[in-house]
Amino acid sequence: MSEQNLKASLSFTELLVRIAKESALMLVLGVCLYLMIAVLGYDSRDPGWSHLGYQPEVRNLAGTAGAWVADWLFSFFGIGAWLVPILLAYPSLRFLLRRKTSLLDGMPYLILRASGGLLFVAGLCALASLHLSNSVFEYPFTAGGLIGQALSDWIVSWFSVLGGSVVLWTLMLVGLTCYVEVSVGQTLDWIGRGLLRLPARLASLGRLRPRRAPRSGADTKTPAAAKPAAAPGYSSSVSSARIRTEPSSTGSSQGAAAQGPSFSGLTEEQAPLFLTPEFADEDAHSSVPPAQGPSSETAASRPAPRPERVEPSFSFEESPAARAAAQDPRASESQDYSDYADAPFAAAPATQNAAHAGDRHASDRHASDVHSRAAGSEPVAVSQVLDTAVGRMAAPGDAAGQGMDEAVRKGVRIVPLAEAHKPMQDSDLGLDHDQRPTGLRPARQQVPSLDLLDPPELHQEQGYSDDQLEMMSRLLEDKLKDFGVVAEVVEVNPGPVITRFELQPAPGVKASKITNLAKDLARSMAVLSVRVVEVIPGKSVVGIEIPNESRQTVRLSEVLNSKPYREASSKLTLGLGNDIAGNPVVVNLAKMPHLLVAGTTGSGKSVGVNAMLLSLLFKATPDEVRLMMVDPKMLELSIYEGIPHLLTPVITDMKEAAGGLRWCVAEMERRYKLMAKMGVRNLSGFNEKLLKAQEQGQPIKDPLWNPEQEGLPFDTPAPALETLPYIVVVIDEFADMMMIVGKKVEELIARIAQKARAAGIHLILATQRPSVDVITGLIKANVPTRIAFQVSSKIDSRTILDQSGAENLLGNGDMLYLPAGVSVPNRVHGAFVSDDEVHRIVDAWKLYGAPAYIDDILSDPSEGGAPSAGLFDDEQDALYDEAVAFVLESRKASISSVQRKLKIGYNRAARMIETMEAAGVVTSAGSNGQREVLAPPPPRD
Numbered sequence: 001m002s003e004q005n006l007k008a009s010l011s012f013t014e015l016l017v018r019i020a021k022e023s024a025l026m027l028v029l030g031v032c033l034y035l036m037i038a039v040l041g042y043d044s045r046d047p048g049w050s051h052l053g054y055q056p057e058v059r060n061l062a063g064t065a066g067a068w069v070a071d072w073l074f075s076f077f078g079i080g081a082w083l084v085p086i087l088l089a090y091p092s093l094r095f096l097l098r099r100k101t102s103l104l105d106g107m108p109y110l111i112l113r114a115s116g117g118l119l120f121v122a123g124l125c126a127l128a129s130l131h132l133s134n135s136v137f138e139y140p141f142t143a144g145g146l147i148g149q150a151l152s153d154w155i156v157s158w159f160s161v162l163g164g165s166v167v168l169w170t171l172m173l174v175g176l177t178c179y180v181e182v183s184v185g186q187t188l189d190w191i192g193r194g195l196l197r198l199p200a201r202l203a204s205l206g207r208l209r210p211r212r213a214p215r216s217g218a219d220t221k222t223p224a225a226a227k228p229a230a231a232p233g234y235s236s237s238v239s240s241a242r243i244r245t246e247p248s249s250t251g252s253s254q255g256a257a258a259q260g261p262s263f264s265g266l267t268e269e270q271a272p273l274f275l276t277p278e279f280a281d282e283d284a285h286s287s288v289p290p291a292q293g294p295s296s297e298t299a300a301s302r303p304a305p306r307p308e309r310v311e312p313s314f315s316f317e318e319s320p321a322a323r324a325a326a327q328d329p330r331a332s333e334s335q336d337y338s339d340y341a342d343a344p345f346a347a348a349p350a351t352q353n354a355a356h357a358g359d360r361h362a363s364d365r366h367a368s369d370v371h372s373r374a375a376g377s378e379p380v381a382v383s384q385v386l387d388t389a390v391g392r393m394a395a396p397g398d399a400a401g402q403g404m405d406e407a408v409r410k411g412v413r414i415v416p417l418a419e420a421h422k423p424m425q426d427s428d429l430g431l432d433h434d435q436r437p438t439g440l441r442p443a444r445q446q447v448p449s450l451d452l453l454d455p456p457e458l459h460q461e462q463g464y465s466d467d468q469l470e471m472m473s474r475l476l477e478d479k480l481k482d483f484g485v486v487a488e489v490v491e492v493n494p495g496p497v498i499t500r501f502e503l504q505p506a507p508g509v510k511a512s513k514i515t516n517l518a519k520d521l522a523r524s525m526a527v528l529s530v531r532v533v534e535v536i537p538g539k540s541v542v543g544i545e546i547p548n549e550s551r552q553t554v555r556l557s558e559v560l561n562s563k564p565y566r567e568a569s570s571k572l573t574l575g576l577g578n579d580i581a582g583n584p585v586v587v588n589l590a591k592m593p594h595l596l597v598a599g600t601t602g603s604g605k606s607v608g609v610n611a612m613l614l615s616l617l618f619k620a621t622p623d624e625v626r627l628m629m630v631d632p633k634m635l636e637l638s639i640y641e642g643i644p645h646l647l648t649p650v651i652t653d654m655k656e657a658a659g660g661l662r663w664c665v666a667e668m669e670r671r672y673k674l675m676a677k678m679g680v681r682n683l684s685g686f687n688e689k690l691l692k693a694q695e696q697g698q699p700i701k702d703p704l705w706n707p708e709q710e711g712l713p714f715d716t717p718a719p720a721l722e723t724l725p726y727i728v729v730v731i732d733e734f735a736d737m738m739m740i741v742g743k744k745v746e747e748l749i750a751r752i753a754q755k756a757r758a759a760g761i762h763l764i765l766a767t768q769r770p771s772v773d774v775i776t777g778l779i780k781a782n783v784p785t786r787i788a789f790q791v792s793s794k795i796d797s798r799t800i801l802d803q804s805g806a807e808n809l810l811g812n813g814d815m816l817y818l819p820a821g822v823s824v825p826n827r828v829h830g831a832f833v834s835d836d837e838v839h840r841i842v843d844a845w846k847l848y849g850a851p852a853y854i855d856d857i858l859s860d861p862s863e864g865g866a867p868s869a870g871l872f873d874d875e876q877d878a879l880y881d882e883a884v885a886f887v888l889e890s891r892k893a894s895i896s897s898v899q900r901k902l903k904i905g906y907n908r909a910a911r912m913i914e915t916m917e918a919a920g921v922v923t924s925a926g927s928n929g930q931r932e933v934l935a936p937p938p939p940r941d
């Protein structure tokens with residue numbers, strides 16, 4: 001056969017190929033157009049594969065076949081059906097329009113794009129099924145069709161709704177990237193670089209324009225054009241001008257390409273937005289001249305010219321292209337592409353390794369991080385990946401606001417409470433550490449040593465392990481989701497007794513909704529109780545406090561040996577326990593100035609009160625602090641009987657207790673008068689003044705001295721004033737007093753609470769009955785500092801703290817401490833002190849001396865201006881009639897004789913005599929303190 005025949009037959013074959021291609025082009029266009037019409041004309045009432053037609057007439061513009069096709073598409077793809085014609089058309093047209101590409105050569109690209117398209121549609125359908133309601137679309141099955149439904153069901157069963165959404169979005173984007181072959185990273189890179197160079201370009205544009213005009217002349221040569229490296233293929237383009245004027249950029253790109261898979265090797269001109277290997281190859285091929293100039297070196301080292309149509313290799317094997325690029329600048333273009341194609345696949349093993357290394361939560365989003373580290377052959381620590389993920393999540397407004405990335409959030413930051421929790425400030429606790437004199441007489445004796453207390457247990461069991469915490473975080477999120485609350489655990493703070501999970505609720509989720517779920521959460525997480533902290537100062541999260549499996553016990557010795565207690569200058573410093581992070585909580589009763597302690601029986605109140613009392617006993621001598629104890633249970637405080645701090649024996653009779661309060665009112669009034677006479681405003685000022693005068697050798701005489709009142713001659717000189725101790729009144733069961741004595745106690749407490757601060761009298765009221773008839777509004781208004789131990793209901797908690805929370809405490813000394821003027825209570829794990837320890841300290845104090853009871857308490861309570869008369873309705877006293885009978889019979893109206901006769905307390909007897917006075921049975925006390933009996937003796941039978 002002649003050469004001409006061969007050419008003719010070849011051209012005929014080419015013709016056939018061309019005709020076949022063009023026919024196929026028409027066919028594809030036609031099919032896609034038809035599909036588009038069918039989809040556009042879809043009417044759910046038309047007959048179809050999924051159902052029988054509801055209407056006799058087919059409405060679809062593409063006819064019955066069109067109706068069936070549309071129904072078929074919508075049944076399987078849902079809203080994805082709209083994309084099917086487009087997805088089919090784009091790659092086919094692209095392939096068919098490229099004349100020189102044979103089917104075989106183009107196949108890999110077709111497969112890549114088809115897979116990309118499939119992934120994209122599948123992701124879209126599944127997302128639509130997951131998130132869109134079909135009631136809007138009225139498609140045969142779901143908004144994402146059967147494919148979307150099946151895929152979303154499967155994904156959700158493995159990844160949950162949120163995680164699944166992330167996976168599907170990722171799938172979609174990957175599909176899109178494969179389909180249109182857009183490099184997301186490169187596009188961003190391209191845009192960024194374009195923006196950066198924009199000013200320079202604009203500036204150079206002005207300079208280039210006048211030069212370009214003469215270029216139209218045939219002879220005109222710009223210096224750039226004169227450069228032999230100019231590539232003819234680029235001659236008419238701006239980019240070619242750039243290449244000519246910037247030869248070094250090409251060099252650097254080669255160098256970079258030779259170094260490894262990197263995009264930095266591409267100039268922006270070389271890096272096409274659409275990474276189309278065919279184009280790249282063709283361009284490169286046609287634009288690179290065979291030889292001369294500076295590029296001739298590289299051209300010389302280039303392998304033999306390839307046949308005209310050579311598709312660049314699209315291989316996932318990394319090295320050949322990379323190596324070739326080192327020598328072949330032309331290859332660098334295709335190499336860059338294949339590098340890019342390699343990147344995710346190269347990353348995969350590293351990601352998998354990370355996963356195998358235990359990082360079951362390594363995120364897709366951070367696969368690139370992992371990859372970049374893996375590429376630098378650095379070992380990738382799982383925790384680093386988690387840290388980065390959580391770091392991003394924790395960014396304000398990120399996690400909740402823009403839909404949470406399930407993959408990223410898996411990996412909770414675990415920060416010990418000791419680091420995450422801000423301890424209470426000294427100002428909240430009322431502590432002052434300055435060493436100013438406290439205004440009290442230098443102590444005559446030393447306080448006992450803290451060694452009397454049991455030491456803290458050193459090796460206490462730790463809470464949950466990191467794995468458990470991670471699991472619990474997930475569980476917590478899931479359980480909340482079950483209750484319709486979308487929130488994400490952003491941090492976990494393990495502490496000695498509880499672990500706090502910090503939740504970032506999704507926008508629109510109210511913290512109170514989570515609070516209301518506290519009980520349900522406790523049940524579903526199988527823990528004793530869950531406390532929700534709606535406000536954590538300084539953070540935008542909600543705290544969930546879950547008890548540790550094994551709880552550490554806080555010993556009083558631990559708290560009292562702490563710096564805050566040791567350095568506190570106040571004699572009324574109380575050690576309460578440790579906060580949730582294990583920091584000691586030491587408070588100042590003087591600043592409170594009165595404290596209400598309430599909690600259900602067995603919650604740890606008495607232990608708490610004991611801890612407070614021991615704190616006082618380790619800080620203050622009897623000269624500095626005196627105690628009045630009221631203990632209706634006759635068990636709790638009787639243990640302190642005999643310590644020198646007591647003003648009076650521990651009071652167990654409730655009416656005597658009321659008398660004690662009345663004495664306090666009288667004492668308060670007396671102290672006020674004294675302070676007024678001395679021109680000072682508070683007790684420490686008063687004591688300081690006295691001490692100063694004593695130091696100067698001019699002790700101050702009692703300005704209120706009334707010798708006649710004492711039954712002494714009127715010229716008896718006034719004694720020198722003594723410093724006054726603080727008085728702490730501790731009432732262990734304050735409800736009993738309210739029940740027995742009634743409203744009068746409330747009035748007395750209110751009076752003391754209102755004024756006693758300056759006089760150095762402080763109240764600690766404890767009750768196990770936190771009801772409104774015990775903790776009345778009047779008492780609450782006057783006792784601003786509260787401690788709530790565990791209570792049985794929200795209502796009780798509100799009665800004590802004016803907010804809920806105490807019902808979710810753990811008992812055994814777990815408490816909420818609400819300082820005066822603060823709205824958010826602080827959780828404190830109360831210090832434990834055993835009865836043995838209390839005994840030891842009591843015994844130690846007993847060694848220092850017998851209690852010096854203040855005689856005034858045993859004298860007439862009306863002295864000192866106490867408005868005693870009329871305060872009590874003592875005619876109702878069961879023994880009143882007996883007392884009257886005794887007085888009438890014996891003709892002795894003395895308190896002590898009534899006391900002895902009826903074997904009652906002094907106060908009760910005094911009240912009876914007062915009542916008799918009010919009733920006209922006896923006279924008022926004369927100057928010698930004697931009363932006469934006015935009523936006649938009882939008639940004898």
Ligand SMILES: Nc1ncnc2c1ncn2[C@@H]1O[C@H](COP(=O)(O)OP(=O)(O)OP(=O)(O)O)[C@@H](O)[C@H]1O
Nearest residue numbers: 600601602603604605606607768812813830831832
């Ligand atoms: N801080 C603590 N740490 C550990 N356990 C504690 C603590 N406080 C109390 N407990 C435990 O709780 C028990 C009950 O405490 P406590 O007697 O103080 O309760 P309560 O509220 O005073 O009860 P009640 O009102 O019936 O007297 C104690 O026996 C002790 O075992």
